[in-house]
Amino acid sequence: MDATRLAxxxxxxxxxxxxxxIAALGETISExxxxxNLSLDGKMLLAGMTGFxxxxxxxxxxxxxxxxxxVGALVxxxxxxxxxxxxxxxxxxxxxxxLLCTDLSSFLGNPYNRVSGVAVSHLxxxxxxxxxxxGTVLFDHTPVIYxxxxxxxxxxxxxxxxxxxxxxxxxxxxxxxxFARGSAVVPLQAWYVVIGGxxxxxxxxxxxxxxxxxxSYRHTAGIGWIALAIVIFGGWNPWRVALGCxxxxxxxxxxxxxxxAPPGVLDGIPTQVYQLAPFALMILVLALVNGATNPxxxxxxxxxxxxxxxxxxxxxxxxxxxAPAALGQSFVRP
Numbered sequence: 001m002d003a004t005r006l007a008x009x010x011x012x013x014x015x016x017x018x019x020x021x022i023a024a025l026g027e028t029i030s031e032x033x034x035x036x037n038l039s040l041d042g043k044m045l046l047a048g049m050t051g052f053x054x055x056x057x058x059x060x061x062x063x064x065x066x067x068x069x070x071v072g073a074l075v076x077x078x079x080x081x082x083x084x085x086x087x088x089x090x091x092x093x094x095x096x097x098x099l100l101c102t103d104l105s106s107f108l109g110n111p112y113n114r115v116s117g118v119a120v121s122h123l124x125x126x127x128x129x130x131x132x133x134x135g136t137v138l139f140d141h142t143p144v145i146y147x148x149x150x151x152x153x154x155x156x157x158x159x160x161x162x163x164x165x166x167x168x169x170x171x172x173x174x175x176x177x178x179f180a181r182g183s184a185v186v187p188l189q190a191w192y193v194v195i196g197g198x199x200x201x202x203x204x205x206x207x208x209x210x211x212x213x214x215x216s217y218r219h220t221a222g223i224g225w226i227a228l229a230i231v232i233f234g235g236w237n238p239w240r241v242a243l244g245c246x247x248x249x250x251x252x253x254x255x256x257x258x259x260x261a262p263p264g265v266l267d268g269i270p271t272q273v274y275q276l277a278p279f280a281l282m283i284l285v286l287a288l289v290n291g292a293t294n295p296x297x298x299x300x301x302x303x304x305x306x307x308x309x310x311x312x313x314x315x316x317x318x319x320x321x322x323a324p325a326a327l328g329q330s331f332v333r334p
Contacts, residue, residue: 007136009253015141017249018148019206019220023227024234024241025155026199030076032159032236033192034172035083036328038094039075041224042101043197044204047071049109051205052215056117064118065205072201073194075101080190087330098224105218112215120144120210144206151199156238168192172324175331185331200224222279229283235321251281 023040030037047068055064075097083090123146125139138149159165167188170178175185207220226248234241302309 003133004136007133010137011140013246013249013253014137014149015145016211016252017245018141018145019203019211020223020227020230020245020248021148021242022144022151022206023200023203023224024230024245025151025238026072026196026203027227027231028196028234028236028238028241029155029159029168029199030193030196031231031327032172032324033168033189033196034175034324034326034329034331035080035189035193036090036094037076037079037193037196037200038091038228039079039097039101039224040200040227041221042098042105043072043075043200044207044220044224045105045218046075046101046108046204047201048204048208048220049105049112049215051201052117052208053109053112055205055209056112056115059118061118061120061209064209065202068201068205069198070201072197072199072204074197076194076197076200077190079197080193084186084190084193084330087332090328090330102218102221109215109217114214114216117214118209119213142210144210148206152238152242159238169324172326175326175329176334179331179333185333189331200227203227226279232321232323236324 023044027037027040050071051064051068053064054067055061058064079090079093079097082088082093120142123141123143124135125146128139129135131139157165159169167178167183170181170183171185171189171192175189178188179185204220207223208215212219227245230244230248231241233244
């Protein structure tokens with residue numbers, strides 16, 4: 001593969017994974033605060049449809065993104081009201097909201113199906129876009145892609161280098177200890193879940209206004225569930241979460257490349273296989289990550305012959321992740 005083709009492929013991976021990065025980081029913030037939000041898939045659909053409709057009627061892309069962020073925040077607020085205030089199951093409420101938002105997006109979005117609308121403008125970074133190879137990869141995109149790349153270090157820095165980030169992580173690990181130190185646990189959890197929901201809404205609009213311009217029936221169906229899986233794969237760490245998103249983007253790019261292979265190469269494989277392959281591979285990776293945290297798997301690895309034992313244990317150590325200790329639990333004030 002020549003350098004130019006590699007640069008184009010890497011740029012395509014960064015662009016294709018950008019909305020997924022934004023959504024997954026939004027969910028990372030929510031889950032670090034101790035709240036599981038399973039409404040991602042439906043929320044992205046409803047926010048994406050809303051963002052496209054507002055952008056179409058106003059002719060303003062920024063208003064479209066603002067409307068999408070508002071929808072994402074409102075759905076997250078409903079989750080907070082029912083699960084944090086009324087103390088209902090976060091999993092059940094999130095799943096119901098996912099179904100509700102999915103159906104709402106199909107019903108309300110029917111007039112906009114296959115309609116041409118506004119789109120995010122291409123915005124190369126002056127001078128940097130002209131740098132050989134690196135300019136093509138990093139600096140010749142739309143603002144949405146730049147936002148996704150900047151969010152990764154920003155979220156990491158906030159979570160692990162600020163006092164507010166320390167409090168946020170305490171909400172998901174030991175909310176009682178956070179309360180004892182003066183933190184308003186439930187309001188803070190709700191605040192961070194709403195912020196995460198707004199990011200998920202922006203991710204939905206990133207599809208309809210940028211990556212997959214336009215609106216169609218179930219335009220981003222399945223992407224929200226992939227984002228949830230990647231958060232687990234990434235161990236709730238922004239850098240690993242982003243890596244998972246780019247891995248999925250690379251799988252999609254590779255699947256597209258295979259789909260266009262010359263006759264005789266991978267001949268006879270149905271098109272649907274290429275479309276589903278990235279999802280199946282991400283499920284396999286998630287299974288490996290979950291297996292790495294299973295004590296039985298560790299015992300099996302420890303019993304392997306010496307030449308295999310060390311690399312097996314090293315791999316399990318790398319894949320092993322632990323969820324926030326209070327994830328999914330409603331806090332009850334003492």
